[in-house]
Amino acid sequence: MKQLSMIGVPMDLGQMRRGVDMGPSAIRYAGVLERLEEIGYEVEDLGDLPIEKNSRLLQKQQPDYHHYQAVKQVNEKLAHQVSSIFQNKRFPLVLGGDHSIAIGTIAGAASHFQRLGVIWLDAHGDVNTKETSPSGNIHGMPLAISLGYGDQGLTSIYGTSAKVRPEDVVLIATRELDPGEKMFLKKHRIKVFTMHEIDLLGMPEVMKQTVDYLKHCDGVHLSFDLDSLDPDEAPGVGTPVNGGLTYRESLIAVELLHRENIITSAEFVEVNPILDERNKTAEKTVDLISSLLGEKLL
Numbered sequence: 001m002k003q004l005s006m007i008g009v010p011m012d013l014g015q016m017r018r019g020v021d022m023g024p025s026a027i028r029y030a031g032v033l034e035r036l037e038e039i040g041y042e043v044e045d046l047g048d049l050p051i052e053k054n055s056r057l058l059q060k061q062q063p064d065y066h067h068y069q070a071v072k073q074v075n076e077k078l079a080h081q082v083s084s085i086f087q088n089k090r091f092p093l094v095l096g097g098d099h100s101i102a103i104g105t106i107a108g109a110a111s112h113f114q115r116l117g118v119i120w121l122d123a124h125g126d127v128n129t130k131e132t133s134p135s136g137n138i139h140g141m142p143l144a145i146s147l148g149y150g151d152q153g154l155t156s157i158y159g160t161s162a163k164v165r166p167e168d169v170v171l172i173a174t175r176e177l178d179p180g181e182k183m184f185l186k187k188h189r190i191k192v193f194t195m196h197e198i199d200l201l202g203m204p205e206v207m208k209q210t211v212d213y214l215k216h217c218d219g220v221h222l223s224f225d226l227d228s229l230d231p232d233e234a235p236g237v238g239t240p241v242n243g244g245l246t247y248r249e250s251l252i253a254v255e256l257l258h259r260e261n262i263i264t265s266a267e268f269v270e271v272n273p274i275l276d277e278r279n280k281t282a283e284k285t286v287d288l289i290s291s292l293l294g295e296k297l298l
């Protein structure tokens with residue numbers, strides 16, 4: 001039987017809009033456990049990581065890195081958890097929370113592979129550093145941090161060196177980048193399939209090229225930001241950007257990843273139930289998780 005461990009990270013401190021801390025609850029409520037068991041997984045739900053919810057602490061901010069200490073501590077814990085899930089030979093599924101949790105997930109996963117590839121499905125690049133970030137929100141920085149760029153306290157979580165190499169990263173569904181992020185992606189020659197390429201090539205071709213591009217990696221982490229979908233389809237996200245993926249494009253993307261059997265860990269982030277309509281974003285998240293892990297109609 002296929003074995004999977006699921007962990008929730010109910011944290012919204014990587015950005016300034018409250019609400020994504022309720023993401024793990026909304027995804028559980030939408031039936032993720034039952035759906036995975038139906039596909040034949042033995043699912044261990046590790047519950048949620050403890051997160052500081054003290055409102056005084058929430059008011060204290062560091063202008064460059066909002067809620068720096070809290071974000072750092074949560075990611076340190078998460079990296080350990082993800083690593084021990086791998087040690088137990090189980091598939092780690094992480095439910096966010098804001099996208100800053102990718103720092104911990106990727107750090108934990110990277111320690112189990114020679115070359116960890118990362119597929120970053122997101123409207124955004126999340127490759128800001130303190131110098132380029134317009135907001136000081138750490139959820140706009142996790143990919144840069146995993147590549148070894150940014151605050152040393154964050155880049156050195158669970159291992160001092162860079163966790164992934166620029167040539168092992170693929171961004172998909174990108175459509176909003178800050179000026180410094182454009183420079184970063186060009187400088188490091190990172191593979192990006194913007195919405196333009198998706199319109200031009202179609203999602204199946206984009207996924208085919210992605211899988212081919214990462215074929216030298218011995219593990220691949222999928223970091224799925226729900227704002228990659230169009231806000232009409234997934235309104236419950238903190239930073240919506242028009243012109244995104246249709247539900248069907250997002251489904252074929254994960255279905256093809258399942259067929260290629262390359263994903264070794266996954267996280268689904270940025271679901272904000274406060275902004276959602278009747279939990280439809282969390283319900284689509286569960287559809288995406290199930291399809292990634294092998295759910296079939298027939």
Ligand SMILES: NC(=[NH2+])NCCC[C@H](N)C(=O)O
Nearest residue numbers: 099124128135137139140239
């Ligand atoms: N994970 C996300 N939704 N990131 C949005 C980042 C937005 C913007 N680029 C920033 O740095 O603040």
Ligand SMILES: [Mn+2]
Nearest residue numbers: 099122126225
């Ligand atoms: Mn993101």
Ligand SMILES: [Mn+2]
Nearest residue numbers: 123124225227
């Ligand atoms: Mn995003």
